[in-house]
Amino acid sequence: xxxxxxxxxxxxxxxxxxxIPAYFTPLWQISLWAPQYPEGLNMKIWIDHLSGNVDQIxxxxxxxxxxxxxxxxxxxxxxxxxxxxxxxxxxxxxFGIGRRWALYSFFGLITxxxxxxxxDMYRWGYEYGHxxxxxxxxxxxxxxxxxxxxxxxxxxxxxxxxxxxxxxWILIGGSALLIFAILRDRRxxxxxx
Amino acid sequence: xxxxxWLLAAGLFAAAIAPGxxxxxxxxxxxGDAASKVYVAPGQHDEFYNIVSGxxxxxxxxxxxxxxxxxxxxxxxxxxxxxxYGFSEESKPMLNTSNGFVPWDDLHHIAISTTNAEHDARxxxxxxxxxxxxxxxxxxxxxxxxxxxxPNSAGNHSSPFITQNTEYVVAGTRFSVPVGENRDxxxxxYKDNFKGHISFIGVNPESGEMDISFQIEAPPFNxxxxxxxxxxxxxxxxxxxxxxxxxxxxxxxxASQKDKDYIMAINxxxxxxxxxxxxxxxxxxxxAHNKWNEETHSATSTIKEEVLVLxxxxxxxxxxxxxxxxxxxxxxxxxxGEYIVGSGKLAAIIPVFSFTKxxxxxxxxxxxxxxxxxxxxxxxxxxxxxxxxxxxxxxxxEFDGKGFAYTSMFVSSEVxxxxxxxxxxxxxxxxxYSVGHLSxxxxxxxxxxxxxxxxxxxxxxxxxxxxxxxxxxSAQLYDISGDKMQLLxxxxxxxxxxxxxxxxxxxxxxxxxxFYPLEKNASPYVLKGIKDARVERKGNQVHVxxxxxxxxxxxDNIEGVFVGDEVYFHVTNLEQDWDVPHGFAVKGANTxxxxxxxxxxxxxxxxxxKEGVYPFYCTDFCSALHQEMQGYMRVSARGSNVxxxxxxxxxx
Numbered sequence: 001x002x003x004x005x006x007x008x009x010x011x012x013x014x015x016x017x018x019x020i021p022a023y024f025t026p027l028w029q030i031s032l033w034a035p036q037y038p039e040g041l042n043m044k045i046w047i048d049h050l051s052g053n054v055d056q057i058x059x060x061x062x063x064x065x066x067x068x069x070x071x072x073x074x075x076x077x078x079x080x081x082x083x084x085x086x087x088x089x090x091x092x093x094x095f096g097i098g099r100r101w102a103l104y105s106f107f108g109l110i111t112x113x114x115x116x117x118x119x120d121m122y123r124w125g126y127e128y129g130h131x132x133x134x135x136x137x138x139x140x141x142x143x144x145x146x147x148x149x150x151x152x153x154x155x156x157x158x159x160x161x162x163x164x165x166x167x168x169w170i171l172i173g174g175s176a177l178l179i180f181a182i183l184r185d186r187r188x189x190x191x192x193x
Numbered sequence: 194x195x196x197x198x199w200l201l202a203a204g205l206f207a208a209a210i211a212p213g214x215x216x217x218x219x220x221x222x223x224x225g226d227a228a229s230k231v232y233v234a235p236g237q238h239d240e241f242y243n244i245v246s247g248x249x250x251x252x253x254x255x256x257x258x259x260x261x262x263x264x265x266x267x268x269x270x271x272x273x274x275x276x277x278y279g280f281s282e283e284s285k286p287m288l289n290t291s292n293g294f295v296p297w298d299d300l301h302h303i304a305i306s307t308t309n310a311e312h313d314a315r316x317x318x319x320x321x322x323x324x325x326x327x328x329x330x331x332x333x334x335x336x337x338x339x340x341x342x343x344p345n346s347a348g349n350h351s352s353p354f355i356t357q358n359t360e361y362v363v364a365g366t367r368f369s370v371p372v373g374e375n376r377d378x379x380x381x382x383y384k385d386n387f388k389g390h391i392s393f394i395g396v397n398p399e400s401g402e403m404d405i406s407f408q409i410e411a412p413p414f415n416x417x418x419x420x421x422x423x424x425x426x427x428x429x430x431x432x433x434x435x436x437x438x439x440x441x442x443x444x445x446x447x448a449s450q451k452d453k454d455y456i457m458a459i460n461x462x463x464x465x466x467x468x469x470x471x472x473x474x475x476x477x478x479x480x481a482h483n484k485w486n487e488e489t490h491s492a493t494s495t496i497k498e499e500v501l502v503l504x505x506x507x508x509x510x511x512x513x514x515x516x517x518x519x520x521x522x523x524x525x526x527x528x529x530g531e532y533i534v535g536s537g538k539l540a541a542i543i544p545v546f547s548f549t550k551x552x553x554x555x556x557x558x559x560x561x562x563x564x565x566x567x568x569x570x571x572x573x574x575x576x577x578x579x580x581x582x583x584x585x586x587x588x589x590x591e592f593d594g595k596g597f598a599y600t601s602m603f604v605s606s607e608v609x610x611x612x613x614x615x616x617x618x619x620x621x622x623x624x625x626y627s628v629g630h631l632s633x634x635x636x637x638x639x640x641x642x643x644x645x646x647x648x649x650x651x652x653x654x655x656x657x658x659x660x661x662x663x664x665x666x667s668a669q670l671y672d673i674s675g676d677k678m679q680l681l682x683x684x685x686x687x688x689x690x691x692x693x694x695x696x697x698x699x700x701x702x703x704x705x706x707x708f709y710p711l712e713k714n715a716s717p718y719v720l721k722g723i724k725d726a727r728v729e730r731k732g733n734q735v736h737v738x739x740x741x742x743x744x745x746x747x748x749d750n751i752e753g754v755f756v757g758d759e760v761y762f763h764v765t766n767l768e769q770d771w772d773v774p775h776g777f778a779v780k781g782a783n784t785x786x787x788x789x790x791x792x793x794x795x796x797x798x799x800x801x802x803k804e805g806v807y808p809f810y811c812t813d814f815c816s817a818l819h820q821e822m823q824g825y826m827r828v829s830a831r832g833s834n835v836x837x838x839x840x841x842x843x844x845x
Contacts, residue, residue, distance in 0.1 A: 053770075055770075056769070056770050059742070063817065137818055137821075138817075
C-alpha cells in the first residue's frame with residue numbers, strides 16, 4: 001500500500017486531535033423562540049450531559065404532553081466518551097501507520113460516526129415527538145411533532161432551531177482536513193505510477 | 194394639507210386679535226421639538242431611573258426619564274395589598290416599630306448611595322416622617338430590605354441625607370420632643386423639657402446594613418432639611434433649622450418672628466473622635482430594627498434598647514450655627530462642596546455661604562454669640578453673597594455641574610437658574626403650580642449628570658383631566674442642556690412626591706435580579722420540588738406546604754380543616770424564569786393576596802370562620818392555563834371527623 005506524505009500524516013493527526021474539544025465544548029444546540037421569549041430558550045447537548053434552559057423548555061413542552069427532557073433520557077451519555085476516545089486512538093494510530101488505507105479508514109469511521117449521530121438524533125426526535133401524553137392540555141394536530149434535525153421549524157407559537165455547536169464545528173473542520181488530505185493524496189497519485 | 198395650513202393661520206390670527214382678559218401666560222411657551230425629546234420609542238428604554246418619594250402613600254415610585262412613565266410602585270413604609278407586603282407572614286416584621294405594627298407612613302426624601310460623592314446606585318434610602326424610621330431599598334431587586342426606627346425623634350423630616358461615601362445616613366428631628374425616662378410633661382415647659390436630636394446612622398460599606406452610630410443632642414428647634422458636605426467640605430453636615438423661637442403653639446406666627454434662623458453645621462469627623470474617645474453617654478431608648486433576608490425570604494424585627502448620645506454643650510468644636518434668613522427650608526451644598534445654599538422660605542434673598550470662609554471664621558473665633566455654649570458665627574463672615582430678587586418662597590436648590598444652581602420658588606411658582614460664583618440670575622421658568630422639590634440627575638452629588646430637571650409641584654388645578662376634588666400630583670420635565678430652561682413634559686405622579694433622585698439607567702439595569710435560585714432558598718417552609726407538597730396538622734395549626742408552577746398548585750384538594758384552625762399556606766413558586774410570578778388568594782381570607790416571585794416562598798395565614806368549600810387561585814396571569822390554576826379547601830365544623838386529606842390530580 002501507498003505511503004502517505006508527511007503533511008498528509010500530520011493532517012490525520014490534527015483531525016484526530018480536533019476530537020478532543022468534544023470533551024469540554026457543547027456538541028449540539030437546540031433553540032426556541034416565541035413572542036414572549038424574545039431572548040430565546042437554549043439547550044446545549046454535551047458529550048455526557050445537557051445544559052441551558054432545560055427546565056424552562058420542559059415547562060413549556062408539558063402543555064403539549066412532551067416527555068420531560070433530562071440526562072437520563074440519553075443512554076448515549078454513558079458510552080459517547082468511550083466512542084470518541086476510541087476514534088481519537090484510531091486517528092493517532094492512523095497517523096503512526098501512515099498508509100493510504102489508514103487515512104481512508106479513519107475518514108470512513110468519522111463519516112460513519114457523523115451519520116450514526118444524525119440517525120440517532122432523528123430517532124430521538126421521533127420518539128420525543130410521537131409519544132405525546134394523550135391527556136395533555138393542548139392537542140397537537142396528528143398528535144405528533146418531529147423537531148428539526150438541522151435547521152428551523154415552527155410549532156404553534158415557537159420557532160425551533162437545531163444545529164451543531166462548537167465541538168461539532170471543530171470536528172467538522174477536522175473532517176474537512178481529512179478530505180483535503182485525501183484530495184492531495186489522489187493528486188499525487190499519477191506521479192507515483 | 195393646504196386647507197389645513199390656511200385654517201391654522203386663520204386660527205392663529207383669530208387668537209392673536211381676540212380680546213383676552215387674562216394676560217398671555219407661558220402655558221403656550223412649548224417649542225415644537227419638545228415631543229421628540231421625551232419620546233421613547235416602543236421597546237426602547239429610558240435613559241434615567243427616577244426614584245420618587247411617594248409622600249403620604251409611604252412608597253417610592255420608579256419612573257423612567259425622559260418619558261415620565263411609571264415603572265413600579267415600590268412599597269416601603271405602607272402595606273401593599275398588591276404584592277402582599279405587610280400582609281404575608283414573612284413581610285409583617287418589616288413594619289414593626291416600638292409602637293407595634295404600623296401599616297402606613299409619610300415618605301418624603303430619597304437618597305441614592307454614593308461613593309466619592311458620585312452615584313453608585315446600590316441602595317435608595319427613604320425616610321418615614323410620622324413614626325421616625327429610615328428604610329434601605331436594594332436597587333438590584335427594587336425591594337425594601339431594611340428599616341430602622343429612630344429613637345428620641347419625631348417628624349423625621351431632616352432625613353435621609355447621606356455623606357459622600359455613604360458612611361452615614363442622617364435623621365434630624367423636625368418636632369423636638371421630651372426624651373428620657375419622664376416624657377409626661379406639660380407642653381408649655383417646651384424650652385426646658387424638649388430636645389432636638391440628630392442621628393447619625395452608620396451604613397456598612399459592603400452589606401449596606403444600618404446601625405445608629407451616635408446621636409447629637411441639639412436645642413429644641415425644628416430641623417427641616419440637611420445636606421452633607423462633599424469633596425472639600427467632606428466631614429461636615431449642614432442642617433437647616435426653623436422655629437428657633439422655640440414656640441410650641443401657632444407656629445405659623447410664633448415661629449416666624451426672627452429675621453434669621455440658623456444652619457447648623459456639624460463636624461461629624463470630630464463627633465467620631467468623641468465617640469472613639471468614649472465621650473458619649475448611653476441612653477435608654479426603644480426602637481425596632483427590621484431586616485429582610487433574601488435567602489430565607491423573610492424579615493426579622495429586633496427591639497434595641499440603647500443609643501449613644503453626644504452633648505455638644507460639653508463637647509466643643511463639633512457644632513456651629515450659621516445665621517440664615519428666614520425660616521430656611523432647604524440647605525444644599527454645591528458639587529465642589531464650597532458653597533452652602535440656604536433657602537429661606539420667607540426671605541427676600543438667597544444666601545450662599547462659603548465653606549472656606551466658615552472654617553476661617555471658626556479659626557478666628559468670629560462669633561456673634563453662642564447658644565448654650567455652641568458658637569454662633571457672624572453672618573457676614575461666612576457669607577459668599579446673596580442672590581438678589583430671586584423670586585418668592587425659595588425652597589430647594591439643585592446643581593447642574595456647570596456652575597449653575599436651580600432654586601424652586603414655591604410662592605411665585607417658578608424655577609430660577611443662577612450662577613453660583615457671580616450670584617446672577619440668568620434664567621427663570623414658570624411651573625404649574627407651586628413647585629416643591631427639584632431633581633436633576635446626580636444633582637445632589639459631586640458629579641451631576643445634568644441634561645434634565647424635574648419640578649415636583651404641589652398643585653395641579655387645571656393641568657389634567659379633572660378627577661373630582663382629589664387631583665393628581667404633577668411633575669414637569671425641563672431640558673437644561675442649553676442656556677435657557679425648556680419645558681418638555683408634564684406627567685402625573687403617584688402619591689405626593691417630595692424629593693426624588695435620578696441616575697443613569699446604565700448604572701443598574703444590567704445587574705437586576707431576575708429570579709431567586711431555588712437551591713439557595715433557605716425558607717423553613719420551602720419546597721424544592723413537587724414531591725414534598727403536603728399538609729401537616731400541629732394542634733389547631735394547619736400548615737399547607739404548596740408549590741406553584743405553570744399551571745397548577747400542589748396540593749390542590751385539601752380536606753380535614755376545621756373552623757377556627759390557623760391555616761398557613763406556605764407557597765413556593767418553583768419557576769426559575771424571569772417574569773413568571775404566581776399569585777395566591779383564597780376566598781374570604783381577611784388579608785391580601787401573595788405575589789410570589791420565581792424561587793421565593795411566601796406565607797398567607799387564614800383563620801376560616803365558617804364551614805364550606807373555599808376555592809383558591811393564582812392571581813397573576815401566568816400562562817395559557819392560568820384560569821385552570823386553582824384548587825379547593827374544605828372547611829368542616831370543629832369536632833367533625835373529616836380526616837386530613839390532600840391530593841393533586843386524583844380523580845374518582
